[in-house]
Amino acid sequence: MDKAKRRLASALDGFRSNHSKMDISVDERVNSEHCCLKKVVRFGFPDESRCLAYDPVQRLLAIGTEHGTVRIIGEVGVDHILRHGTDHGVNHIQFVINDGSLITACSNDMIHLWNYRLKVPEIKLSIEMNKENVSTIHLPMNSKYLYVGTIKGNVYFVSLDTFQLSPYVIMWNKAIDLSCRIHPGPVRQIAACPTDPSKILIAFERGIVIQWNLATKEVDRFPLDPPIKSVSWHYDGKQVMTGNVDGSVSVFNTKKTSEPAHKSFPHGQTDCRPIPNIDWKHTGENEQVVVFSGGMPTDDGLPPPALTILKASRHATVMEMENPIISFITLQQVPYNSSPQQPHAIAVLLKHDLMIIDLQTPGYPIIESPHAMDLHESPVTCLQYYSDCPSDLIGALTLVGYKQRKKGFSERQWPINGGHGRECATGFQELVITGHKDGSLRFWQASGENLQILYRLKTGSHFERLEELESSEKVSHAIKYIEMCLESRLLLVAGISGQVTLFRFAKSETTNTIAVVHIPNLCVTSNSSIVDERPGLSSQSSKEMKRQKKVVSRDSTASPDTSDASGDERIVPFKVRGAPVKRPAGYQPELACLIPWPSHVSSDMVTSIALNSAYGVIAIGTTSGLALVDIAQCALIYAWSTAELYGSDPTPAIQLSNQLSDASSPLEEEEPNSELLDVHYQSRSKSPSIKSRGMSSIFRRNTSEMSSSARDKFSPDRPDVDGRSPSPNVAGKEVEDTNQARPSSRSQSVKGGIIRRLTKKRDNISPGCLSEPRNNLIRLNTDTRQKSLDKRPLLFKAQSVIEQHSNGSPRGEHPKESPSLSRSGNTSSPAVSTHSLEKLGLGESVTSVQFIHSCSKRNEAKTSPCIWIGTSTGAAIALNLILPQDRLVSTVVVAPSGTIVRMKGQILLHAFMDEKFCIVSPASESYKESSRESKDSGSPEKSVTNKIVTKPSLSPAYSSSLDCSDEVNQFLIVVAENEIKVIALPSFSQAFHYKTEEIPLVKAVPTHVRGHPVLMCLTAAGYIQVISLPSLRLLHSAQLLPRSVDVDDPICHQTAFSEHGLGIFMTSPSEMEKYTICTELAEQTADSMGELYVTCEMPEAPKSSSFLKGVSSIFGNSPRQADATDLECILSGDKDKSVIGGSAGMRSIARTIPGPAANMDRAHASGISAGQAAQMALQNLNERSDKLNAVVDSTENLKNSAMNMASRSTKLVEKFEKKKWYNF
Structure with a gap:
């Protein structure tokens, strides 16, 4: 019978909900053509870097990563990313010097030739190794062939013109000595002789090094003891330096490679690490510079990563690194290796950093990088992005952050200054705030497509951990949420351990203390809010536990001790350092809010x-409730558990001024019975005779003065929020305790002030009617947060029984399509639906909070300051804020509006539009340098109105056929996981609806595309969706993240949306990428993109150092050195027809793949339509007719000429026939 009644009530609610929809026709000026997803620029250090390359003429640096991307950096603003079609890692990278080309070798054995002369670099040619795996590549200066070493130990040659394999191959068995019985291993390094390109050094994995002559195929082998790990040529081509396994450095003469000419131990002859990389350079004064990694002694265990720099007549300089060294390159001024290279810096690629070491300054300091390579110095935990930041705030942050600049850097300019920087495409002042795991905040300027550090803030410096929680991993300063008011420059930061700090910006250093506000333990309240009091449990003790006992003024000089938690059993992981401290200019902590933990293991x-x-x-x-804090008084206004948010009792308030007496009060309204949308209005009771259990646990004040005043004003006999009377024993004890705490009774007269209280409307029900269901509910909710899913039906049954008895009429669940709205004036109804109570049993958290000046009650057009609260169960609750005139004397009063909007899934966002469909944002206070008292004591009416964000000329408009502007004052946009609704206020009628049940949403923010309002959403599949406002049409959908995400996924905190359709997200732990959803902005960004390649003249090649070099090759026994032309003939196979298989045999080893540009040309060539083919055939026919006519004309002319010739010949014959033979 109960099920039938509930189904009937649900059906009736469904019929009523059909009348709650409002038919609105809107003309929107934004469409799908205006939207796209375009990634603009990537900042930070390339994640999981693998290789490094440098172009000394173009002065560009390239970094290959494991994710298949290449970052090319140059001067400020030159930071481009090259993406391969796959995610295979880039193992090797090489520049074609001053050619605008780049060669990459990936882990899938694909070698690509990039063309970065274009604004958008693209792959020109590719080659895929089928039977070999690439282990290394090398491109000599001015060479037309790329040397490719493989894991099998062979060396191949790839032509840069055709990107095909040469038939010339160096096989490993031809290179090693016959006495060697083992495979030499993969080829690890190839180095060409700087003076004779026909000689190359090949270093194998097992320490074998050979010198191969490409012209004669002769082999010179180096000794195996000790094994050699790396090699480097002298610029004259006569000597070779090797880094060995035992940490020694050897110098060999190329004419005698059987033994070293010189051997040294830079770090002693003890056990040392191998030297994997070594580089031998010379300055202009012919002073040698030797740089190598590794080689450190192992006496004290595993040595740290280090880079050693050796100069002639100087000691060795060892530079220890914090991260492992991936690779390093010596930056040289002369691109040719056949003369002194004149090195001036060293680029060192570490696992998590990139540094440039200055070789021209004593001490070898680091050159400061203009690129943000230290973004991940501490892991980024959250992001906040403002694309319309005021310019004065950027200037203020720059000024206070200048003093934080690190010292010890070199005075030299950034040497990697190639390319042309990007122009600022947007023209916006963009600010990015990153929160880090160590509790620090970093402010970055992202304008002009360049990320520049402005200011650093340590948010955990004023906290210290408790000793008993020192070893807990959950006690952390990591940042979880960042909220900033750009106008007032207030900053609110929340940590993962329950610490919240309010910072105020100051232009000069000040000395102050930090006010501390203790948030009550809401976890206890949420677990017991719907449970009856047990015998022996004092409600007064519960009240004292939830109330703030001690508040320290921000102007006080006392040292607050928060570790004792005011004598209760709360577990607070931090305590605030309360001594007065002189704080530097910038953001200074003003208020700290501490949230207690339920236990030592959970927060x-x-x-x-x-x-x-x-x-x-x-x-x-x-996760268990909501707390409001007054920042003017640094005091707790009120705190609710999530279940108490559904109640109708206001906060206890002190006497208010008469100016606020005309504020809207729920008790003064006449509320008709109606059913609209899925908004629930709480029922209220006007009978004060029923004893209250709930208010003894809800009563919370923060300051001592406010608490005593509240005790004088409020009597203990408050009505029960559940509409029942407690047992006599419990009631008697409650009256006794409350009377001891508050000797004076509450006054309802005018002298006592204007106090408004909202209570539930209940029928007079005897306590016996509720005894059985209450007992069942007690048993079911003793540990509500730990209940399993299999007990949810029992809980639902118990709650439905309570609802039936308390109402007197059954009521079922709401329809799925359009849940009903209930607002009772004369009849009674439950404050919370059974569905929501069921979810409350499993825990309900506050997921969205929004301040706004809006309508909060149905059919009441008057707007007032409100706070909209969204929960994890899909409830959007509105609370009214009553702001007093004098904030230093009176505090804010919170009154429930009785409005609850039901949604499907967790609430993600509350947004508002005015009657003209312009997005509005809450009011804010402008930044002032005057005292805080003058700011806080002003009238709130001057600044509480909303700000219009959308330009009225670009906002949507009503259709000419319908005008609802008289019926609608505002539009409420509620975004949940599974649906989006636009609700017209104050009628609370549904205007538009959009379902996302198949792929839920995880993040949403209102923004503008070309000035038109839209909604930018992130789905669980990692897609960005652009939805029009207010009609909720899907305009565009594109993939942003490579994987699926959840609402609680850390990537949601590492993704930020902002104005003008801009956004930013952490594409890797060390990189962030900016993107836009606006087509116009994407086109502007493409047009203003800088250039990587700049036309530069190639420096003149050094001349031969000796005239007798050629003479010795003529008269001596040594063969003549092969020049570049001869080498090309050798590698192409023209001079050696005995190479294996020829060019045809190489096709089975490698396959050449044309790039996208070649495929596009081929597609254009073959992509001819039928009309174009007919037109071309007709044109050919016309041309053929013209040619035939020309042939006919020519034939006719020839015929005429022949006839003329014949007549002339006839006449000439006749003339000579008639001539006498004797006429001389």
């Missing part, structure tokens, strides 16, 4: 925060 985490400088209030949502 009540912050799930959302909100800041409003005009209201002077901050909101902190947690």
Whole structure:
């Protein structure tokens, strides 16, 4: 019978909901053509870097990564990314010097030739090795062939013109000595002689090194003891330096490679690490510079990564690194290796950093990089992005951050200064705030396509851990949420351990203390809020536990001790350092809010925060409730558990001024019965005779003065929020405790002030009617947060029984398509639906908080300051804020509006539009340098109105056939995981609806595309969706993230949306990438993109150092050195027809793949339509007719000429026939 009643009620609610929809026709000026997803630029250090390359003429540096990308950096603003078609790692990279080309070798044995002369670099040619695996590549200066070493130990040659394999191959068995019984291993290094290109050094994995002559195929082998790990040529081509396994450095003469000419131990003859990389350069004064990695002694265990620099007549300089060394390159001024290279710096690629060492300054300092390579110095935990930051804030942050600049850098300019920088395409002042794991905040300027550090802030410096929680991993300063008011420059930061700090910007250093606010333990309240009091449990003790006992003023000089938690059993992982401290200019902590933990192993985490400088209030949502804090008084206004948010009792308030007496009060309204949308209005009771259990646990004040005043004003006989009377024993004890705490009774007269209280409307029900269901509910909710899913039906059954008895009429679940709205005036209804109570049993958290000046009650057009709260179960709750005139004397009063909007899935966002479809944002206070008292004591009416973000000329408009502007004052946009709704206020009628049940949403923010309002959403599949406002049409959908995400995924905190359709996200742990969804902005970005390749004249090649070099090759026994032309003939196979297989045999080893440009040309050549083919055939026919006519004309002319010739010949014959033979 109960099921039938519930189904009937649900059906009736469904019929009523059909009348809650409002038919609105809107003309929107934005369409799908205006939207696209375009990645603009990537910042940070390339994640999982593998290789490094440098072009000394173009002065560009390239870094290959394991993710298949290549970052090319140059001067400020020159930072381009090259993406391969796959995610295979880039193992090797090589520049074609001053040619605008780049060669990459990937882990899938594909070698690509890139052309970066274009604004958007692209692959020109590719070659795939079928039977070999690439282990190394080498490209000599001015060479037309790329040398490729393989894992099998062979060396191949690839032509750069055709990207095909040469038939010339160096096989490993031809290179090693016959006495060697083992395979030499993969080829690890190939080095060509700087003076004779026909000689190359090949170093194998097992320490074998040979010198191969390409022209004569002669082999010179180096000794195997000790094994050689790396080699480097002298610029004259007569000597070779090797780095060995035992940490020694040897010098060999190329004419006698059987033994070293010189051997040294830079770090002693003890056991040392191998030297994997070595480089031998010479300055202009012919002073040698030797740089190598490794080779450190192992006496004290595993040595740290180090780079050693050796100069003639000087000691060795060892530079220890914090991260392993991946690779290094010596930056030289002369691109040719056949003369002194004149090195001036060293580029060192570490595992997590890139540094440039200055070789021209004593001490070898680091050259400061203009590129943000230290973004991940501490792991990034969250992001905040503002694309329309005020310019004065950027200047202020730059000024205070200049003093934080690190010292010890070289005074030299950044040497990698190739390319042309990007122009600022957007013209916006962009600010990025990154929160890190160590509790630090970093402010970056992202304008002009370049990321520049502005200011650093340590948010954990004023906290210290408790000794008993020192070893806990959950006690951390890591940042979870960042909220900033750009106008007032207030900054609110929340950590993962429940610490929330409010920072205020100051232009000069000040000395102050930090006010501390203790948030009550809401976890206890949420678990017991719907459970009856047990015998012996004092409600007064529960009240004292939830109330703030001690508050320290921000102007006080006392040292607050927060570790004792005011004598209760709360577990607070941090305590605030309360001594007065002189703090530097910048952001200074003003207020700290501490959220207690339920136990030593679990924390009540912050799930959302909100800041409003005009209201002077901050909101902190947690996994178990909500807390509001007055930042003017640095005091707790009120704190609710999530279940208490559904109640209708207001916060206890002190006496208010008469100016606020006309504020809207729920008790003064006449509320008709209606059913609209899925908005629930709480029922209220006007009978004060029913004893209250709930208010003894809800009563919370923060300051001592406010608490005593509240005790004088409020009596203990508050009605029960559940509409029942407690047992006499419990009631008697409650009255006794409350009377001891508050000797004076509450006054309802005018002298006592205007106090408004909302209570539930209940029928007079005897306590016996609720005894049985209450007992069942007690048993079911003793540990509600730990219940399993299999007990949810029992909980639902118990709650439905309570609902039936308390209402007197059954009520079922809401329809799935359009849940009903209930707002009762004369009849009674439950405050919370059974479905929501069922979810509350499993834990309900506050996931979204939004301050706004809006309508909060149905059919009441008057707007007032409100706070909209979203929960994890899909409830959007509106609370009214009553702001007093004098904030230093009176505090904010919070009154429930009785409005609950039901959604499917977790609430992600509340947004608002005015009647003209312009997006509005909450009011804010402008930044002032005057005292805080003058700012906080002003009238709130001057600054509480909303700000219009959308330009009225670009906003949508009503269709000419329908105008609802008189019926609608605002539009509420509620975004949940599974649906989006646009609700017209104050009628609370559904205007537009969009379902996302197949792929839920995880993040949403309103923004603008070409000035038109849209909604930018991130789905669980990693896609960016652009939805029009207010009609909720899907305009564009494109993949942003390579994987699926969840609402609680860390990537959601590492993704930020902002104005003008811009966004930014962490594409890797060390890189962030900016993107746009606006087509116009994407085109502007493409047009303003800088260039990598700049036309530069190639320096003149050094001349031969000796005239007798050629003479000795003529009269001596040594063969003549092969020049570049001869080498090309040798490698192409023209001079040696005995090479294996020829060019045809190489096709089975490698396959040449044309690039996208060649494929496009081929497609254009073959992509001819039928009309074009007919037109071409007709044109050919016309041309043929013209040619035939020309042939006919020519034939006719020839015929005429022949006839003329014949007549002339006839006449000439006749003339000579008639002539006498004797006429001389």
